[in-house]
Amino acid sequence: xxxxxxxxxxxxxxxxxxxxxxxxxxxxxxxxxxxxxxxxxxxxxxxxxxxxxxxxxxxxxxxxxxxxxxxxxxxxxxxxxxxxxxxxxxxxxxxxxxxxxxxxxxxxxxxxxxxxxxxxxxxxxxxxxxxxxxxxxxxxxxxxxxxxxxxxxxxxxxxxxxxxxxxxxxxxxxxxxxxxxxxxxxxxxxxxxxxxxxxxxxxxxxxxxxxxxxxxxxxxxxxxxxxxxxxxxxxxxxxxxxxxxxxxxxxxxxxxxxxxxxxxxxxxxxxxxxxxxxxxxxxxxxxxxxxxxxxxxxxxxxxxxxxxxxxxxxxxxxxxxxxxxxxxxxxxxxxxxxxxxxxxxxxxxxxxxxxxxxxxxxxxxxxxxxxxxxxxxxxxxxxxxxxxxxxxxxxx
Numbered sequence: 496x497x498x499x500x501x502x503x504x505x506x507x508x509x510x511x512x513x514x515x516x517x518x519x520x521x522x523x524x525x526x527x528x529x530x531x532x533x534x535x536x537x538x539x540x541x542x543x544x545x546x547x548x549x550x551x552x553x554x555x556x557x558x559x560x561x562x563x564x565x566x567x568x569x570x571x572x573x574x575x576x577x578x579x580x581x582x583x584x585x586x587x588x589x590x591x592x593x594x595x596x597x598x599x600x601x602x603x604x605x606x607x608x609x610x611x612x613x614x615x616x617x618x619x620x621x622x623x624x625x626x627x628x629x630x631x632x633x634x635x636x637x638x639x640x641x642x643x644x645x646x647x648x649x650x651x652x653x654x655x656x657x658x659x660x661x662x663x664x665x666x667x668x669x670x671x672x673x674x675x676x677x678x679x680x681x682x683x684x685x686x687x688x689x690x691x692x693x694x695x696x697x698x699x700x701x702x703x704x705x706x707x708x709x710x711x712x713x714x715x716x717x718x719x720x721x722x723x724x725x726x727x728x729x730x731x732x733x734x735x736x737x738x739x740x741x742x743x744x745x746x747x748x749x750x751x752x753x754x755x756x757x758x759x760x761x762x763x764x765x766x767x768x769x770x771x772x773x774x775x776x777x778x779x780x781x782x783x784x785x786x787x788x789x790x791x792x793x794x795x796x797x798x799x800x801x802x803x804x805x806x807x808x809x810x811x812x813x814x815x816x817x818x819x820x821x822x823x824x825x826x827x828x829x830x831x832x833x834x835x836x837x838x839x840x841x842x843x844x845x846x847x848x849x850x851x852x853x854x855x856x857x858x859x860x861x862x863x864x865x866x867x868x869x870x871x872x873x874x875x876x877x878x879x880x881x882x883x884x885x886x887x888x889x890x891x
Contacts (some may be wrong), residue, residue: 550594557607561620568749576787595882596622662811664700666783671704676830714889782820873880
């Protein structure tokens with residue numbers, strides 16, 4: 496028999512057999528008739544989307560941290576960079592924290608490759624490089640391994656490995672200016688992990704910044720012996736404050752303990768790695784921060800476009816690799832002005848931090864008069880002295 500059905504004013508004639516629900520209300524009959532059509536239509540967008548997604552697989556990028564990704568320090572700075580990569584279209588990220596500098600990192604890398612399909616790996620800790628990254632890179636020549644620390648040597652390392660770091664001593668120098676203009680006692684303290692060149696460069700740049708505005712000020716340094724030693728860091732901070740130090744800073748994995756202790760005891764502080772201002776709302780002056788978001792997104796852009804990427808990458812203020820924490824409430828307008836002037840000159844390349852004559856704290860000339868060691872000068876990579884104005888020695 497024929498039944499005439501009208502939907503939104505459109506008439507059509509369909510041949511349908513009499514079914515058990517023929518006597519049901521009109522709306523129910525219409526719904527039953529249209530259900531197969533609606534179901535088919537509902538599947539079309541999903542099928543099209545699935546086909547479109549399968550045509551271009553996302554790039555999976557792995558990040559490995561030696562500590563907690565929310566440590567207010569080294570690892571958090573890298574995690575902030577990873578978050579920027581995760582926001583890129585067509586990119587997936589995989590993160591693993593608290594991975595020690597042992598064979599454990601090799602297992603973590605292989606897991607990211609075999610289970611997650613990672614094509615690019617950023618193992619961020621200094622001690623991951625040799626032998627761990629080098630061994631895995633040889634095993635997976637079709638994957639890219641980019642390491643933080645600047646240890647890559649093209650003459651002996653695999654071509655699928657790269658290395659990056661930044662001129663954060665520029666931000667340390669500017670932090671030193673702020674600290675030097677804020678201190679009341681003229682005594683500042685620097686708590687550091689190990690007397691290696693990168694650490695010494697920061698201690699010296701900070702002190703040179705301090706003494707550029709406060710020539711009589713000194714920086715007392717204490718080495719704890721390792722990157723994460725919270726008990727020793729707290730002991731060092733208390734000891735320095737007991738000796739009259741009123742501004743503390745640090746080069747350790749997480750300055751959190753030091754910044755919080757300084758705040759409790761009424762001392763000022765400058766930060767490192769990332770912004771620690773929320774830990775010390777009164778005493779935090781500024782800090783030397785990494786901007787790994789810039790580095791990581793630039794790397795991924797080059798890799799996705801099939802362009803060559805730098806195997807040994809460096810940058811400072813000019814390249815956007817580093818930044819200053821916002822100035823705290825205790826920083827004077829005069830100090831802000833001096834700091835901004837120095838930052839501008841460092842960005843322009845008209846200010847050289849290690850410009851002679853410079854003596855070490857034992858009276859020996861380490862940078863001769865009229866000599867300017869620019870940021871790219873390889874001699875800075877092997878620094879082995881403390882400048883005049885630093886109280887302490889290279890012994891741990």
